Amino acid sequence: MTLDALRLEVPDIRGDSEIAPAQIAERLIAARRLEPEHGLQQLLGLLFTLNRSGLTLLERQRALQSFSEEYRHYAVLTAYQQAPSALFVRLCSELAIGFKRLLLQILQGRQPSLPHLAWCLYMAQHFLAQQLLRHYQLYQEPPAALWRDSHLLYWIGEHQQCLDEPVAAAFQPKPASTLRGLYQQMLLLALSNPFHLAEGECLTLFGALAPLAGLARLQPWDEDDDAEGPIVDLSESQACLAFDQPIEGEPDNLRRFELGALLIALHEPAPLQSTLERQLLERVRQHWLGRQQRRHERAEFTGQCSLVAGLPAIHAQLLDKLPQRTEAQIVDASAGGARLLCNADAGVHLLVGQLVLLLTNGTPTLALVRWRHQGGEGLHLGLRYLKGLPRPVWLRRAPNAQTHPGVLQSTPAPGNGWHHGLWLPNGQFAPGEHLWLQLASVHNQAILPLPASNLETASVTRHPLHLA
Numbered sequence: 001m002t003l004d005a006l007r008l009e010v011p012d013i014r015g016d017s018e019i020a021p022a023q024i025a026e027r028l029i030a031a032r033r034l035e036p037e038h039g040l041q042q043l044l045g046l047l048f049t050l051n052r053s054g055l056t057l058l059e060r061q062r063a064l065q066s067f068s069e070e071y072r073h074y075a076v077l078t079a080y081q082q083a084p085s086a087l088f089v090r091l092c093s094e095l096a097i098g099f100k101r102l103l104l105q106i107l108q109g110r111q112p113s114l115p116h117l118a119w120c121l122y123m124a125q126h127f128l129a130q131q132l133l134r135h136y137q138l139y140q141e142p143p144a145a146l147w148r149d150s151h152l153l154y155w156i157g158e159h160q161q162c163l164d165e166p167v168a169a170a171f172q173p174k175p176a177s178t179l180r181g182l183y184q185q186m187l188l189l190a191l192s193n194p195f196h197l198a199e200g201e202c203l204t205l206f207g208a209l210a211p212l213a214g215l216a217r218l219q220p221w222d223e224d225d226d227a228e229g230p231i232v233d234l235s236e237s238q239a240c241l242a243f244d245q246p247i248e249g250e251p252d253n254l255r256r257f258e259l260g261a262l263l264i265a266l267h268e269p270a271p272l273q274s275t276l277e278r279q280l281l282e283r284v285r286q287h288w289l290g291r292q293q294r295r296h297e298r299a300e301f302t303g304q305c306s307l308v309a310g311l312p313a314i315h316a317q318l319l320d321k322l323p324q325r326t327e328a329q330i331v332d333a334s335a336g337g338a339r340l341l342c343n344a345d346a347g348v349h350l351l352v353g354q355l356v357l358l359l360t361n362g363t364p365t366l367a368l369v370r371w372r373h374q375g376g377e378g379l380h381l382g383l384r385y386l387k388g389l390p391r392p393v394w395l396r397r398a399p400n401a402q403t404h405p406g407v408l409q410s411t412p413a414p415g416n417g418w419h420h421g422l423w424l425p426n427g428q429f430a431p432g433e434h435l436w437l438q439l440a441s442v443h444n445q446a447i448l449p450l451p452a453s454n455l456e457t458a459s460v461t462r463h464p465l466h467l468a
Contacts, residue, residue, distance in 0.1 A: 008100045008152060009145045010051075017053035019046070024063050028070055036077050040087045043070055047094045057105045064098045068123070071095060075172060082199060084134045092131040099124035100149065103156075118157070118165035122179050125153045129175060129186050129206075136194040136202045144237035151234040154183045154218075164214075173207040181214030187257060188213055190239035191230060192284035201280060208277035211270075215262040217352060217371060221247075221254030222455045225384060226336055227370070228289055230257040243290035259288055260339075260371035260382035268375050303330040305340070306359040309349040311425055311460055314357045315405035317364070318392040319440060325359070326350065328381070337370065340381040347372065347379045353457030355407070355423055357390065358383065366390040366409055368457060386421075387411055393422070395429070396436040399445060404428060408439070409462070420465040426456065431463075 019027075024046070031042040047067055055063065071091060078084050103120045106112045128150050135142040157163045163180035176182045188209050194202055218232060230240035233249040240257065241247065247254065266281055306325040308314050313323040326349070328342035338358070342350070350356070350369055358365040370382040388411035394403040409421040422437075429435060431452045436445040446467065455462040 007148075008104065009149055010097055010101050010104065012052070013054050014052045015054065017050060017055055017059075019049065019053070021059050021062065024050075024066060028066055031070070032073070036074070037085070037087065040074055040085070040091065043067070043074075044087055044091050044094060047091070047098065051094055051097050051101060057102065057109060060098070060102050060105065064095070064102060064123070067095060067098065071127075072171065079172065079203075083138055089131065089134045089138070092127050092134055096124055096127035096131060096149070099127060103153075107156075114160070114162050114165060117160055118162035118179060119167055121153050121157050121160075121162065122167040122169065122182060125150060125179060125182050125186075126169060126171065126175055128153070129182060130171075132186055132189065133173075133202060133206055136189070136197075139195055147239055148237050150183060150186060151232070151236070154179070155234050157183075173203045174210040175206075176210045176213045178214055181210070184216050184218070184257075185209045185213035187230070187232065187239050188216070188288065191288045193287045197284075204277060205280050205284065208273065208281055211272075212262055212265055212281075215265050215373060217258045217261070218255035219258050219352075219370075220456060221251060221256050223247075223251075224455075225256065227256070227258075227384065229259060230288070230290070231255070232257055258371050258382075261373035261380070263288075264373045264375060264380045299333060303360070304328075305330050307340070307342070307346075307350070308357040308359065309354055311355055311407060311423060312405055314355060314366075314390070314407055315392045317357055317359075318390060318407070330360075331380075335385075337367070337382065337384045340383060341377060342379050342381065344374060344379050347374060350379070350381060351458065353459045355457075355460045356383065358385075364390065366407070388419075388421070392440045394438045394440075395424070396438075396445070397433070399436055401436075406437075408465075418467070420467055421454075421462045422450075422465050423460050423462050426459060426461055 027046055028043065031039040033039070034042060050063055074088060074091065078088050099120060103124055106117060106120055128146055131146055132142050157179045164178050166177050167179070168177070169175060176185045185206065189206055192205060197205065221231065231247060232240050232255045234253045234255065235249055263285065266285060270278070305328050307328055308317045308323060308325055316323040326342055326346045328340040331339045331341050333339070350372065352369050352372055354369045356367050356369060358367050366386040366388070367383040368386060370384045372382070373380045386409055388409040391408045391410065393406045393408045395406050396403055407423040409423060411419045413419050429450050431450055433450050434447060435450055436447050438445045448465065451463050451465070453461045453463050
């Protein structure tokens with residue numbers, strides 16, 4: 001399935017609006033004068049009509065901003081009730097529809113500015129989050145379309161590169177301040193076993209997650225990555241795949257929900273966090289990893305190590321040229337990876353997705369930075385080990401052309417063969433391009449067409465190779 005903004009669930013336009021833009025403000029003022037339930041009914045009826053009427057982009061945007069102010073008014077009244085009314089839940093749904101309709105108008109028009117697009121995506125996601133939250137308050141299963149649209153809004157933000165654009169939105173309970181944080185706030189809420197929360201705890205948990213949710217990361221799925229944690233299929237109608245559910249979706253639609261930095265941050269001092277919020281987060285965190293056993297047993301110990309960061313530096317290290325290293329302390333480790341603690345100043349080079357070489361007293365180990373968190377003790381890093389022998393290679397576009405460094409990762413295959421993965425910087429070569437490859441210990445060059453990558457991070461790309 002190819003994700004497409006036009007798949008957003010919005011009702012059909014029935015015709016041009018019979019309500020003049022100037023009349024909207026008058027009707028909203030009149031609705032406020034009524035009893036709250038009747039006023040909410042009038043508000044909802046007016047929004048329902050406008051969502052199915054043809055409006056210009058500016059008319060719709062101004063109307064939705066006015067309705068958002070009315071939503072704040074009724075949200076305050078709802079906060080004093082044990083459970084939201086069905087009308088209020090419907091208002092959240094209609095506001096989400098309105099902002100999705102506005103988003104389609106923005107995407108179908110001229111190239112929008114990044115802040116404008118981020119704001120519209122955020123507002124649509126916010127009201128989907130409110131719809132989700134209110135369903136959980138009522139101990140009801142949210143509609144399947146809610147997750148389809150939420151995944152799609154995240155996907156659009158990912159492709160438009162506005163996931164981390166800050167948005168100022170004064171709502172209660174407090175949402176995260178970016179599209180990434182807000183979407184992950186929803187995922188974490190869904191993973192927190194919400195139907196087992198006591199009355200009122202769902203709102204408290206949602207607010208407690210606001211400053212933390214952005215620390216998690218959705219990373220490209222890789223079938224060789226055997227880490228525990230939730231898997232999100234952006235084409236599915238559910239928050240995350242069940243832990244016993246087979247992974248059958250298209251790889252481009254799959255994301256692994258990396259919680260490492262978030263789990264570390266839960267133990268950091270948080271002066272603005274109440275005791276109730278702290279206790280609630282501690283209680284629900286066990287559900288985020290599905291209570292499953294770790295695939296690899298973790299051992300806690302203190303040990304020193306060095307890191308060589310970045311493909312050029314790793315290439316130089318493998319040739320014994322002694323590039324710059326970062327000293328670190330291993331806090332715990334398993335067969336699949338390790339958690340390190342190093343000086344905060346090292347964070348400039350040790351970004352998520354960076355290729356590193358871990359140097360201990362044993363054999364050097366190739367690894368990827370899985371997550372990072374800046375805390376009071378320093379910079380915490382989560383590493384994913386890349387099993388296999390790392391070797392330096394050179395690549396050329398012609399036999400005598402300029403050399404480019406690469407790293408070949410080789411692991412034994414069943415029988416007598418080998419699996420090879422060629423690590424290159426992002427964007428240096430295009431798939432299908434014919435390259436000359438030379439190992440450090442071999443004088444001959446092998447010519448090969450560069451296959452499509454099977455793993456890409458923000459820094460490096462891995463291409464599977466079949467070498468004789």
